[in-house]
Every structure is written in C-alpha cells, then in structure tokens.
Amino acid sequence: MIIGVPKEIKNNENRVALTPAGAKELVKRGHSVYVQHTAGEGSGFQDEEYEAAGASILPTIEATYAAAEMIMKVKEPIEPEYKLIKEDQLLFTYFHFASYEPLTKAMVESKSICLAYETVEKADRSLPLLVPMSEVAGRMAVQKGANYLEKPLQGKGILLGGVPGVLPAKVLILGGGIVGTQAAWMAAGLGADVTIMDVSLPRMRYLADVMPANVKTMMSNEFNVRKMITNHDLIIGAVLIPGAKAPHLITRDMLKEMQPGTVLVDVAVDQGGCIETCKPTTHQDPTYIIDDVVHYCVANMPGAVPYTSTLALTNATLPYAIQLADKGWKKAAQNNPELVPGLNIINGDIVYQAVAEAFDMDYTPVVKYLAD
Ligand SMILES: NC(=O)c1ccc[n+]([C@@H]2O[C@H](COP(=O)([O-])OP(=O)(O)OC[C@H]3O[C@@H](n4cnc5c(N)ncnc54)[C@H](O)[C@@H]3O)[C@@H](O)[C@H]2O)c1
Numbered sequence: 001m002i003i004g005v006p007k008e009i010k011n012n013e014n015r016v017a018l019t020p021a022g023a024k025e026l027v028k029r030g031h032s033v034y035v036q037h038t039a040g041e042g043s044g045f046q047d048e049e050y051e052a053a054g055a056s057i058l059p060t061i062e063a064t065y066a067a068a069e070m071i072m073k074v075k076e077p078i079e080p081e082y083k084l085i086k087e088d089q090l091l092f093t094y095f096h097f098a099s100y101e102p103l104t105k106a107m108v109e110s111k112s113i114c115l116a117y118e119t120v121e122k123a124d125r126s127l128p129l130l131v132p133m134s135e136v137a138g139r140m141a142v143q144k145g146a147n148y149l150e151k152p153l154q155g156k157g158i159l160l161g162g163v164p165g166v167l168p169a170k171v172l173i174l175g176g177g178i179v180g181t182q183a184a185w186m187a188a189g190l191g192a193d194v195t196i197m198d199v200s201l202p203r204m205r206y207l208a209d210v211m212p213a214n215v216k217t218m219m220s221n222e223f224n225v226r227k228m229i230t231n232h233d234l235i236i237g238a239v240l241i242p243g244a245k246a247p248h249l250i251t252r253d254m255l256k257e258m259q260p261g262t263v264l265v266d267v268a269v270d271q272g273g274c275i276e277t278c279k280p281t282t283h284q285d286p287t288y289i290i291d292d293v294v295h296y297c298v299a300n301m302p303g304a305v306p307y308t309s310t311l312a313l314t315n316a317t318l319p320y321a322i323q324l325a326d327k328g329w330k331k332a333a334q335n336n337p338e339l340v341p342g343l344n345i346i347n348g349d350i351v352y353q354a355v356a357e358a359f360d361m362d363y364t365p366v367v368k369y370l371a372d
Pocket residue numbers: 131133134135137174175176177178179180197198199200203220238239240241246247249266267268269270271298299300301302
C-alpha cells in the first residue's frame with residue numbers, strides 16, 4: 001500500500017503520525033511510505049531519518065495527499081486539507097467528528113474512508129488509541145502543578161516532595177482512571193502526600209493494591225470533596241463519564257474554602273472540566289486566577305511534549321496501521337473487531353451511530369460494508 005504522512009497544520013501541533021522506526025516497519029513489509037518534507041521536525045525527526053528508513057520525502061502537502069492510498073495523521077483534517085482528500089482514500093487519525101459538523105460533512109462529501117483513532121475499541125471497551133495521551137497528560141499534570149505551586153508563579157510556594165524535617169505537599173486527584181493513576185505515580189514518586197478520589201470501589205481496591213504507601217484512596221462525594229479541598233495544595237481533575245460532560249465536583253463557591261495559592265489542574269477540561277470555574281486555556285497562556293486559586297486548564301496538554309507524545313501515540317497506532325496496510329481496511333476490520341468501531345465514515349455513509357445522531361444525519365450500519 002502507498003502510505004502518506006502529511007505535516008500537521010493545525011495550530012501548534014508538533015506531533016507526527018509515523019516515526020522513522022514505524023516507516024521502517026512498513027517499508028520492510030513491502031509498503032511505500034511518503035512523508036511530507038519536515039513533517040517529523042516538531043517531534044525531533046529529520047527528513048534524512050525517514051529516508052534512511054526507506055521512506056521518500058515529498059515537498060508539499062498536496063503531493064503527499066495525491067500519492068497516498070492511506071493517510072496517517074494525528075489531528076483531524078482542517079479546512080485547507082478537505083479538498084486534498086480523495087474518494088476511497090483511507091484516513092487514519094483522530095477525528096472527534098461529533099464535536100464538529102463541518103468536518104463531518106466534508107468527509108462525507110469526500111467519499112473517503114475515515115477510521116478514527118478515538119473510537120478503536122478493545123473487547124473490554126477500553127480505547128487503546130486514547131490511553132497513551134491520557135498517560136502523557138496525567139504525568140504532565142503533576143509536573144505542571146509542581147511548577148505552578150512556586151511563589152513567582154502565584155502558587156503557595158511549597159515544594160511537592162518537602163525536604164527532611166518539612167512535610168511534603170498534599171495532592172488530591174479526582175478520578176483514578178488512566179490520567180489519575182499516572183498523576184498519582186508521579187506525585188508519589190516526588191514524595192508528595194497523595195489522595196485519589198473515585199466513585200468506583202473496584203478501581204480504588206486495585207489502586208490501593210498497586211500504589212505506594214504515600215497514596216491513599218477515598219470515596220468521591222460532595223461531603224468528602226468539600227472536606228479535602230480545604231487543606232490540599234495541588235488538586236488534579238481527572239474524572240470521565242464516557243460520552244457525557246464531566247460533573248462539577250468543585251463548584252464556584254468551594255474556591256473560597258481553599259487556601260490562597262492552591263493550584264487546580266483540570267485535565268478533564270476537554271470534556272467541560274470537573275471544576276466549575278475551569279475554562280480552556282492554551283500553552284501560550286495556560287493559567288488564570290480566581291479567588292487566589294491558580295487554574296491550569298490546557299485542553300491539549302500532550303501537545304507540549306511532542307517527542308514523547310509522538311512515540312507514545314505511534315507505539316499504539318502502528319500495529320493497527322500495519323494491519324490496514326497489509327490487508328486493506330475492509331479485510332483488516334473483518335479480521336480484527338477492534339478496528340470496526342473505528343470506522344466512522346465510508347464512501348459518504350456515516351457508519352458510526354453517535355456521529356449521525358449528533359447532526360441528525362443518516363446512519364448506515366457498518367455491516368453493509370463488512371459483509372462478504
Ligand atoms: N487536557 C488534556 O490534554 C487531556 C489529555 C488526555 C485526556 N484528557 C481527559 O482526561 C479525562 C480523564 O481521562 P481518563 O483517560 O483518565 O479517563 P478514565 O475513564 O480512565 O478515568 C475516569 C475516572 O473517573 C472516575 N469517575 C467518574 N465519576 C467520578 C466522580 N464523580 N468522582 C470521582 N471519580 C469519578 C471513573 O470511575 C474513572 O476511574 C478525560 O476527560 C479525558 O478526555 C485530557
């Protein structure tokens with residue numbers, strides 16, 4: 001198969017969908033890989049490394065789209081890319097269709113095949129191509145939180161791990177899923193006093209088994225949250241209710257109960273945030289202050305560490321990309337049920353029900369395309 005890797009053109013997106021190591025794997029299997037000039041630069045990969053791996057460099061985004069049967073990307077195509085997408089071309093990338101109607105309509109019109117990273121799903125309902133970015137964001141939440149606790153950045157002026165003779169900072173993590181667990185490991189490793197709150201007892205039992213002694217668990221409910229926020233230094237929002245807006249576990253009135261200089265990192269900002277006063281910020285201007293409480297609410301945290309994020313993402317996407325390249329999308333999906341929910345749009349038909357419902361558009365069950 002001919003695989004094209006365009007340079008991401010979305011604002012501040014430095015990740016790339018394929019590393020030189022990934023290109024080598026695909027080339028080894030007899031596929032042709034075309035990488036747009038400087039596509040890997042933002043993640044630290046030079047054109048020469050792709051060439052050494054057997055890929056060819058194309059000068060423009062137009063040439064890359066024109067050459068490819070399968071396009072591998074990171075972010076959804078944006079408006080200037082719509083016209084470059086061809087009928088029957090397979091696009092393997094994050095789409096998040098339900099959040100943007102013009103993209104959905106453009107991809108329907110393109111008659112391409114859209115396989116979305118975010119809806120590839122394992123039998124246990126986990127989302128293997130979302131996990132790596134949650135891992136990055138969870139670990140980063142502590143790094144950022146520790147930084148903003150410094151006085152010059154308007155935090156309390158407390159060192160996360162303390163020093164001998166001085167107590168460490170207290171870190172509260174709301175939600176003990178992927179983000180919360182990774183945040184807990186980082187905070188615990190730095191010596192902080194960590195509490196994870198969740199509503200799932202099985203999850204807390206698991207966390208209590210695997211976490212070090214400086215991590216405790218506590219049932220999440222309004223009474224307990226109100227009590228805990230009064231004496232914690234760094235609070236990380238990591239709650240997710242699949243398919244729904246995040247619940248506001250910290251409401252506006254609660255900020256007054258916190259100590260000045262407390263830092264809130266609401267990782268769940270992309271689902272509306274679990275802190276009522278959370279509004280999306282950017283890496284250029286990541287924080288704001290309300291009632292002396294520092295809010296960090298960057299919606300694309302992994303974008304700040306493109307090297308790590310690219311490797312983490314491509315570790316997860318490459319095995320699927322290889323199946324798609326070796327077999328074509330149809331046979332690959334017939335052989336691997338994890339890919340089936342990834343199919344969102346095929347040749348002008350919306351085959352993912354939630355996307356069709358989001359815009360009141362026609363829905364075609366995907367079996368129409370997978371039979372035979
Ligand atoms: N800002 C970013 O850059 C970024 C990056 C990656 C992920 N995220 C977001 O982070 C959030 C968490 O993602 P995840 O992968 O950890 O999800 P997850 O499903 O693995 O974990 C969510 C956890 O929240 C718990 N929960 C649900 N309701 C709760 C409540 N009322 N109180 C406490 N806990 C509750 C669940 O039991 C679960 O353990 C999501 O909104 C995700 O989109 C943001």
